[in-house]
Amino acid sequence: MNERLRFFFHERLAAYLFPGRERDFRALVLKHLSAYLRREGDFFHFAPEHLATLNKTFSELRSSFSRELGEAPLPFNLLPEKANVSWLRPGKLYVSPSMKEALERASKKLGFLLTIKPWQNLLEVILPTTADPEVLFRTRDLLWVGQKGPCFYCGLPWHRNADCPGLKEMVSGKALKAYLYQTLKDLGQSLTQRLLKGELFAKELQGLYARYFYLQPAFLRILYYKVPEWSHFSQVSLGKEIPTKGGHLLIALENLHTGNLKESEKRFLAAGDPSDYRVGLGLCHLAILQEDYERALYYFEEVKTENLPPLVQTSILLLKARIYEMQKDFVSAERFYAEALKKDHSAVPATYHKLLVSFYLGGTERDLFRLSPLLGHPVIFTLAFLEPAFLLFGKELEKELLSRIEKKQAEALTTLRKAEDGLHRLKQLLSEEELSALEDQLSNFREKIYKGCFFELEKAALEAMELSLEIQGYTYRKIREIRERISEFFSRYHALKRYWSSYPYKYGESVFNQRLREVGNRLLRLEQRLGKDPIKEFRSLLKEAANIHSLIETLEQEKKRLEAKRLFRKQLSTFLKVFVVGEILLFLLYFSVPSFLAVTAPELLPYLPLSFSSFLGASFLLFILALFWALFRR
Numbered sequence: 001m002n003e004r005l006r007f008f009f010h011e012r013l014a015a016y017l018f019p020g021r022e023r024d025f026r027a028l029v030l031k032h033l034s035a036y037l038r039r040e041g042d043f044f045h046f047a048p049e050h051l052a053t054l055n056k057t058f059s060e061l062r063s064s065f066s067r068e069l070g071e072a073p074l075p076f077n078l079l080p081e082k083a084n085v086s087w088l089r090p091g092k093l094y095v096s097p098s099m100k101e102a103l104e105r106a107s108k109k110l111g112f113l114l115t116i117k118p119w120q121n122l123l124e125v126i127l128p129t130t131a132d133p134e135v136l137f138r139t140r141d142l143l144w145v146g147q148k149g150p151c152f153y154c155g156l157p158w159h160r161n162a163d164c165p166g167l168k169e170m171v172s173g174k175a176l177k178a179y180l181y182q183t184l185k186d187l188g189q190s191l192t193q194r195l196l197k198g199e200l201f202a203k204e205l206q207g208l209y210a211r212y213f214y215l216q217p218a219f220l221r222i223l224y225y226k227v228p229e230w231s232h233f234s235q236v237s238l239g240k241e242i243p244t245k246g247g248h249l250l251i252a253l254e255n256l257h258t259g260n261l262k263e264s265e266k267r268f269l270a271a272g273d274p275s276d277y278r279v280g281l282g283l284c285h286l287a288i289l290q291e292d293y294e295r296a297l298y299y300f301e302e303v304k305t306e307n308l309p310p311l312v313q314t315s316i317l318l319l320k321a322r323i324y325e326m327q328k329d330f331v332s333a334e335r336f337y338a339e340a341l342k343k344d345h346s347a348v349p350a351t352y353h354k355l356l357v358s359f360y361l362g363g364t365e366r367d368l369f370r371l372s373p374l375l376g377h378p379v380i381f382t383l384a385f386l387e388p389a390f391l392l393f394g395k396e397l398e399k400e401l402l403s404r405i406e407k408k409q410a411e412a413l414t415t416l417r418k419a420e421d422g423l424h425r426l427k428q429l430l431s432e433e434e435l436s437a438l439e440d441q442l443s444n445f446r447e448k449i450y451k452g453c454f455f456e457l458e459k460a461a462l463e464a465m466e467l468s469l470e471i472q473g474y475t476y477r478k479i480r481e482i483r484e485r486i487s488e489f490f491s492r493y494h495a496l497k498r499y500w501s502s503y504p505y506k507y508g509e510s511v512f513n514q515r516l517r518e519v520g521n522r523l524l525r526l527e528q529r530l531g532k533d534p535i536k537e538f539r540s541l542l543k544e545a546a547n548i549h550s551l552i553e554t555l556e557q558e559k560k561r562l563e564a565k566r567l568f569r570k571q572l573s574t575f576l577k578v579f580v581v582g583e584i585l586l587f588l589l590y591f592s593v594p595s596f597l598a599v600t601a602p603e604l605l606p607y608l609p610l611s612f613s614s615f616l617g618a619s620f621l622l623f624i625l626a627l628f629w630a631l632f633r634r
Helices: 011-017 022-034 048-064 097-107 140-144 174-180 184-196 203-209 219-225 248-258 261-271 277-289 293-302 310-326 330-343 348-361 368-374 378-386 388-429 432-451 454-501 510-530 538-600 602-607 612-632
Strands: 003-009 038-040 043-046 076-080 093-095 115-119 122-126
Touching: 003 022, 003 093, 011 022, 011 140, 022 038, 022 048, 048 097, 097 115, 097 122, 140 184, 140 388, 174 203, 174 378, 174 454, 184 203, 184 378, 184 388, 219 248, 219 277, 219 310, 248 261, 248 277, 261 277, 277 293, 277 310, 293 310, 310 330, 310 348, 330 348, 348 368, 348 378, 348 388, 368 378, 368 388, 378 388, 378 454, 388 432, 388 454, 388 538, 432 454, 454 510, 454 538, 510 538, 538 612
Parallel strands: 076 093
Antiparallel strands: 003 043, 003 076, 038 043, 093 122, 115 122
16 A cells, blocks of 8 residues: 655755755755655655655765754645645645555564654654654744745734734733743743644733834833833733823834734824824834834834933844844844843843844854853743754753753752751740741742742842842841850959959869859850851850850859848848947946045945946947947948
8 A cells, every 4th residue: 555745845944954955965855855756846646665665765865964954843744635735744744644554554564663654644654763852842943834925023924924823911021921931841832732632822922922022012012111211121011901092102002912904004104203203103013013024123213212221222123123134134133132131231132133044044053052141040040941943952941941940949958957057056046937938939039949940049039138138137146146246255254254254262162263264265265166167066056145145144143142141240240340349438437437436535435337237238238339330431
């Protein structure tokens, strides 16, 4: 059983792979196939027995043109002559369903694995040389398949400019931003599923159509209403609603989005002169939608660009370069992209498109090495993953992108662990509410990091870094407080030491002396540890500072006891001195005077209160006076 297959050549893909030599390549392929299959014009007679021969032929072609093809498929198909199918994957072999049994029988005799699967109303025969590459985005080849010229706004050959689904986007960058929050695996799988089914208007593809948001009419809202607040591309926020003002410009924009081009043109002209960049850019987009690129260039020449903010000048040059690109004047396009970059060095799309144009020009190496420096920017990271031109090195590209994600994950996790370690050291110092809020933040960062989305990784790493610095700042403040407390502790310690050195009653108080020496030693050790790595030992430093504080508090309490003891001893000494001296004087008065008077003036003795009872009364009074004197004299 055999079938007549039609040779279908993907001219646009071939022109990209073999710039200026696509016709020669086509002729060579036909000649090569003719050596193995019977040919009639652009038709070949195929039988299941030819599978091994075809696999060998495709392998030889890939080997001969490995430099030009890279990982890209061969830019042609073989399919049944009467098949009414335009959605074909380049490099694939298609046959009628009636060939299935014959193919299955023939496959048993082959020395390789043959896979047969349905494709619309045909069968796709997968040979080892036509198998899909092992990549996340398996259908980059379908981004080259279509009957229209490439769309100005999305670069895809599936529709005309005015029919681009990306024009529906009212908030610039919103659809692309949604892609930024997806992992490469999820994004690649979602796009592949829709493209394999030919569902070109699925909402999952909106970001693909609107990925060049800076070329879309929706970007005019930024240029109209956020300039000069946003004067550079780096200030542009993706997917942000832009507050608008009423008037002709807004009505013109709304009509442009809905496809009412006549009303839109009328409103733009009513808004002012075409030399005003707002009017001129609107009229340019109208001409682009009608694919009148010469008229669009005319309007660009009318716009006065002097003294305009860099973002506006760059946007004008990007659109102008894109027009030359659509006209296949890649030299002029490359020049204007370079000028756009000079006007605003933060305009990464200018660098990106300049590189893409050089790929179309040919004559330079088309490899990942030239793209790699741009992949650190989240927007370019995602654009590169979606870019049809990079099917030359899709597997290598994805490996690089995943490697960057892994590297970013490792960096983010290191930052996260620093924040977690810092938080762990502060646990005992924070309230339950503060601790819970910080732990929730860290948990959220961890989830984003492990998800593996490059854009969220960037944000999570930055936010984790900020939190880590905040915690570190809090730690440093606490360390500074510890240093200040140590100064205070030393001051209190030296005061206690001076007190002890002058304390007269040291006997029996050795515990105080031991504790005082312990505090001095621990203060010196704490000061030394603070001078080494206080952050690493932060928690133990806090604990040690608290222990020293407790010891000093205890010593100061002990000092009060010692002071009370010293005062008591002093008061007792005073009391004894006063009382003893007073008693001696009383003794002399009561026991010496009567003897003296008995000799010298006995007649006075009966009149003097020098009896023993009065002596006791005087002694008691002396006791009271001495006691009060000792108590109130400090």
